[in-house]
Amino acid sequence: MTIDVHGHISPPESLRRFPMPPSLGDVTGMIERKLALGVRMTIVGSPVGAGAMVPLPGVDNYAQSDDELRRFHDWIAATVAAHPAHLRGLVYANPFGDDRHLAGVADTYRGGEFVGLIVNTSVNGRYLNDGRADAFFALAAEVGAPVVLHAPAAPVAGTGLSDLRLLEQLGRFGDVTIGVACCLLGGWLDRYPGLRLVATGGGGGLALLTERLDLIASMPHWRGAPRGGPPPTAGPPSPAAAPDAVAGLRRRPSAYLEHVWFDTATPSRAGLAANLAAFGGRRLMFGTDSPPLLDVVEPGLAAIDALPVDEATRDDIRWGNAARLFGLAAPDARVDAGRPASAAPTPVGAPDHRRANGAAATREEYP
Numbered sequence: 001m002t003i004d005v006h007g008h009i010s011p012p013e014s015l016r017r018f019p020m021p022p023s024l025g026d027v028t029g030m031i032e033r034k035l036a037l038g039v040r041m042t043i044v045g046s047p048v049g050a051g052a053m054v055p056l057p058g059v060d061n062y063a064q065s066d067d068e069l070r071r072f073h074d075w076i077a078a079t080v081a082a083h084p085a086h087l088r089g090l091v092y093a094n095p096f097g098d099d100r101h102l103a104g105v106a107d108t109y110r111g112g113e114f115v116g117l118i119v120n121t122s123v124n125g126r127y128l129n130d131g132r133a134d135a136f137f138a139l140a141a142e143v144g145a146p147v148v149l150h151a152p153a154a155p156v157a158g159t160g161l162s163d164l165r166l167l168e169q170l171g172r173f174g175d176v177t178i179g180v181a182c183c184l185l186g187g188w189l190d191r192y193p194g195l196r197l198v199a200t201g202g203g204g205g206l207a208l209l210t211e212r213l214d215l216i217a218s219m220p221h222w223r224g225a226p227r228g229g230p231p232p233t234a235g236p237p238s239p240a241a242a243p244d245a246v247a248g249l250r251r252r253p254s255a256y257l258e259h260v261w262f263d264t265a266t267p268s269r270a271g272l273a274a275n276l277a278a279f280g281g282r283r284l285m286f287g288t289d290s291p292p293l294l295d296v297v298e299p300g301l302a303a304i305d306a307l308p309v310d311e312a313t314r315d316d317i318r319w320g321n322a323a324r325l326f327g328l329a330a331p332d333a334r335v336d337a338g339r340p341a342s343a344a345p346t347p348v349g350a351p352d353h354r355r356a357n358g359a360a361a362t363r364e365e366y367p
Contacts (some may be wrong), residue, residue, distance in 0.1 A: 001038070001040055001318070001319050002037075002038050002039040002044070002239075002286055002301065002318045003039070003040065003041045003042075003043070003285070003286065003318070003319040003322040003328065004013035004034065004039050004041070004042040004286055004287055004290070004297070004324065005043045005148075005198065005263050005285045005286065005287045005291055005322050005326070006043070006148075006200055006263045006265045006287030006288055006289050006290075007042040007043065007046060007288065007289070007291060008024055008045065008046055008047075008289070008292060009024055009025070009027050009030070009044045009046075009076075009290050009291060009358075010024040010025060010046060010073040011025075011071075011072060011076075012025065013050070013171050014050050014051075014052075017052075018051075018052035018056065018059070018204075018357055019052070019054055019056075020052070020053065020054065020292070021291065021292035022251060023291040023292050023293075023294060024291050024292050026133075026291070027079055027083070027087075030042070030290070030291055031083060031086045031087070033297070034086075034290075035086070037297050037298055037301060037303075038301070039286075039297060040085070040086065040087075040319075041085070041086055041087065041088065041208075041328070042086065042087060042120065042193070043087075043088045043089070043090060043116070043322070043326060044076070044079075044080075044087055044088070044089060044090065044113060045076070045089060045090025045091070045092060045116075045118040045148065046072070046076075046090075046118070047092070047118055047119075047120055047151065047152060047153075048061045048092070048152070048153055049061065049064050049068070049069055049072055049092040050064060050068050050069065050071070050072035051064060052153060053153045054153065054164065055153050055154045055164075055167075056154040057193065057346045061152070061153060062094050062096075062123060062124060062222050066100065066101065066104055066254070069092065069101075069186060070104070070108075072092070072319065073091060073092070073108045073111075073114075075087075076089045076113070076114075077089060077108075077111055077112075077113040077114070078137075080113040080114075081113055087181065088113065088114070088115045088326065088328070089113050089114045089115070089119065090114060090115070090116045090117060090118040090148055091105055091108045091109045091114050091116070091117050091145075092117075092118055092119075093105040093117050093118070093119050093136060094119070094120075094123065094124070095119045095120070095123060095128055095136040095137075096123050096124075096130070096132050096133060096136070097136070099135070102135055102136060105139065105258075106139055106142075106143055109143055109145055111176070112357065115145075115146070115326040115327055115328070116145050116146040116147065116148055116198070116326060117140055117145045117146070117147050117148065117269050118147075118148040118150055118152070118156075119136070119147060119148070119149060120150060120151065120152035120179075121147075121150065121152065121155065121175045121176050121178070121179020121180065121182075122151075122152060122155050122156040122157070122175055122178075122179050123152065125156055126156075126182050127156065127178060127179055127182035127186075128179060128182050128185075128186060128188075129182035129183065129185055129186030129245060130242050133186070133188075134188075137188045137191070137192050137195060137256055138191075138192060140192070140195060141192035141194050144194065145205075146196045146197070146198055146261075146325055146326060147195065147196065147197050148198040148200060149176065149179055149180050149183065149197055149198060149199055149200060150200045150201075151171075151172030151173075151175045151179070151200070151201065152168075152172075152175070153175050153241050155167070155171050155174070155175030155179075156178070157171050157172070157173075157174035157175035157177075157178055158170070158171020158172065158174070158175065159171075161175060172201065173201060173204050174204060174205075174206070175204075176200060176201050176203060176204035177203070177205045177206055177209070178197060178204075179205030180197065180199045180203060180204070180206060180209065181206065181213060181253075181258065182184065182208065183197060184213065184216075184256040184257065184260075185216060185245060185249070185253055185254050186245050187245030187246075187248060187249060187334050189256045190249060190250050190251075191246075193259075195259060195323060196252050196259060196261070197259055197260045197261070198260070198261045198262075198263065198285075198325075199261070199262045199263070200263050200265060200287065200289070201259055201263070201265050201266060201289070202262060202263060202264060202265055202266030202268070202271050203260070203262040203263075203275060205271075206257070206260075206262075206278075207271070207274035207278035208274060208278075208280065208288055210254040210257065210278060210317065211254070213253035213257075214252045214254050214255045215255055216246060216253060217246055217247075217249060217252060217253050219280045229231070245319075257278075257279065257283075258283075260279075260283065261283050261284070261285055261321065261325055262275050262279060262283055262284055262285070262289050263285050263286070263287025264284060264285065264286050264288075264300060264303065264304065264317070265287040265288055265296075265300070267296075267299075269303050269306065272284075272303055272307070273307070273336065276307060276309070280312075281304045281307075281309050281313035281317055282316060282321060283320045284316075284317045284321065285317065285321045285325070286300065286304060286317055286318050286319070286322070287299070287300075288300050288347050289329050301318075304317055304318060
């Protein structure tokens with residue numbers, strides 16, 4: 001039994017409008033290929049809604065209308081409903097969207113086929129430590145939805161990269177690294193301590209930066225400077241920006257990583273080993289970014305099999321951590337062995353309406 005927490009599918013309309021890999025439209029083929037390798041369920045969504053993951057002139061993914069997003073989510077919901085044993089959905093959200101957009105996100109999430117929200121690590125040049133993301137994080141905390149952080153089509157960290165290959169493999173990797181860090185440094189986990197974040201693409205390079213996160217809060221080499229420290233910004237602050245959240249954090253920045261889960265969607269076994277060492281097996285979840293990627297599921301499973309962990313931890317990475325985080329119960333008692341549960345489990349293949357109705361997870365369910 002394996003759960004893949006990182007897959008994408010696109011509706012026929014998007015496939016007709018935009019250049020994208022055909023695998024995004026082959027839902028049945030994706031399910032069958034994964035089942036042959038023991039992957040029973042995939043959590044699917046789109047980091048661009050009904051938009052385009054390839055930067056295109058005149059296409060603004062953040063200008064999608066409420067009707068466009070409603071049609072997109074209706075298609076995702078219908079696709080999940082047609083494959084209830086094998087799919088769950090993520091609701092696309094613009095973290096800087098207005099009140100009407102965010103109300104629509106909440107209503108969609110409560111629909112039953114969805115188990116989390118998916119947002120971009122940066123939006124039109126802004127990272128999520130910007131104070132204008134407050135309403136989104138408040139909503140995520142209110143409905144109890146895990147927040148999947150995924151690089152956008154045009155990441156801030158990809159500025160200057162005109163080659164799509166470099167943008168995909170370098171710019172988006174860097175954007176996840178910085179974007180997740182900005183969520184921690186923005187103070188959202190102090191304000192909304194029930195938030196649970198998922199870093200895709202293996203979390204970029206965060207496993208190598210935990211000490212640097214803490215240095216951001218202390219900057220010891222600036223002590224005794226004539227003006228008391230470095231300037232907090234290279235330019236005038238945004239009128240909508242929050243106060244200096246880093247200075248007001250209640251804990252060292254790296255401590256907030258306990259609220260972050262990391263998928264295994266990385267081709268690097270060294271990166272996977274670094275994540276295991278930095279975050280532990282209870283924070284890793286099998287993920288592939290397939291679709292659109294092809295021929296990555298089997299190597300990804302082999303990488304999990306090669307980790308120096310016991311079988312209980314390997315099961316956690318393959319499906320147990322995802323089952324707990326996204327409100328999917330275990331197919332047998334192993335996932336809950338020795339761990340208290342707040343409610344009777346829901347069989348994998350049926351929506352967990354505790355999550356659909358917005359019930360927040362308890363610390364016992366998600367230690």
